[in-house]
Amino acid sequence: PRVYLNGEFTPLSQAKISVLDRGFIFGDGIYEVVPVYGRKPFRMAQHLARLERSLAAIRIPNPHTVQQWQDLVGKLIETSDAQDQIVYLQLTRGVAKRDHAFPAQVVPTVFGMSSPFARPSAQARENGVKTVSMPDERWLHCEIKSTSLLGNVLARQFAADRDVPEVVMFRDGHLSEGSSSNVWVVKDGRLLAPLKDNLILEGIRYGFIEDMAAARGIPLEMRQISRAEVDAADELMLSSATKEILPVVSLDGKPVGNGRPGPVYARLREGYDEAIARL
Ligand code: PLP
Numbered sequence: 001p002r003v004y005l006n007g008e009f010t011p012l013s014q015a016k017i018s019v020l021d022r023g024f025i026f027g028d029g030i031y032e033v034v035p036v037y038g039r040k041p042f043r044m045a046q047h048l049a050r051l052e053r054s055l056a057a058i059r060i061p062n063p064h065t066v067q068q069w070q071d072l073v074g075k076l077i078e079t080s081d082a083q084d085q086i087v088y089l090q091l092t093r094g095v096a097k098r099d100h101a102f103p104a105q106v107v108p109t110v111f112g113m114s115s116p117f118a119r120p121s122a123q124a125r126e127n128g129v130k131t132v133s134m135p136d137e138r139w140l141h142c143e144i145k146s147t148s149l150l151g152n153v154l155a156r157q158f159a160a161d162r163d164v165p166e167v168v169m170f171r172d173g174h175l176s177e178g179s180s181s182n183v184w185v186v187k188d189g190r191l192l193a194p195l196k197d198n199l200i201l202e203g204i205r206y207g208f209i210e211d212m213a214a215a216r217g218i219p220l221e222m223r224q225i226s227r228a229e230v231d232a233a234d235e236l237m238l239s240s241a242t243k244e245i246l247p248v249v250s251l252d253g254k255p256v257g258n259g260r261p262g263p264v265y266a267r268l269r270e271g272y273d274e275a276i277a278r279l
Pocket of ligand 1: 033152177178179180181182200201202203204205206239240241242
């Protein structure tokens with residue numbers, strides 16, 4: 001497959017960066033993951049707005065206009081025959097002599113690729129997924145979609161070691177998120193979500209689910225959620241570009257609600273599939 005690197009499309013095997021790239025040396029970069037359905041990007045404007053916010057947060061100059069980013073994503077989609085794709089974009093603070101402080105002259109490294117998107121299995125959608133809990137040991141700027149992902153990598157491996165696809169993390173007794181997903185709680189027909197603050201990444205699906213809840217008359221509360229509330233939940237759900245929206249049927253070996261995907265999940269899943277079909 002062909003990938004994009006610093007202005008050119010090249011075969012993946014020929015795309016090379018310097019070992020002094022600050023993405024390699026410091027994890028000094030940010031990224032985006034845009035799902036594509038039927039060759040059309042889903043919620044592209046929101047993804048590009050978040051890319052802009054991530055760049056601003058770590059003070060990397062944005063090398064492209066929105067139009068240029070849209071054109072690049074369009075060209076990345078053309079590199080693949082797949083109908084459904086995952087477009088990955090990454091920017092780092094470029095190549096410089098090793099020094100933690102920013103270099104005087106920054107030429108960001110810009111990388112893009114598209115891969116076929118294996119959507120969640122019917123098994124996961126219909127029967128749900130298992131999760132385990134763990135303390136959230138990450139830093140205090142989880143709102144930045146940074147490539148410094150060691151905390152997330154260790155959390156995802158904590159799940160893998162226990163043969164489940166995702167963790168549910170808690171910080172100071174409150175729900176934060178998964179290793180690479182947002183987490184949703186349902187209690188008495190109400191949808192609960194952690195605050196959009198510095199302790200979670202605001203998923204593009206977070207906004208989408210907010211919109212769907214409003215359109216479908218599902219009451220939504222965004223606030224701190226205690227461990228006790230998670231344990232007493234009627235439903236739990238995960239959302240991310242690659243998981244879309246998935247029901248969680250167990251946490252630490254205990255069933256969530258009645259142990260089956262619930263009615264609020266079913267309504268949101270229907271909304272998700274409708275939005276994709278309309279793209
Ligand atoms: N939280 C974290 C830590 C993530 O890495 C992700 C993305 O994969 C999400 C939440 C969900 O974000 P999105 O819906 O934009 O994929």
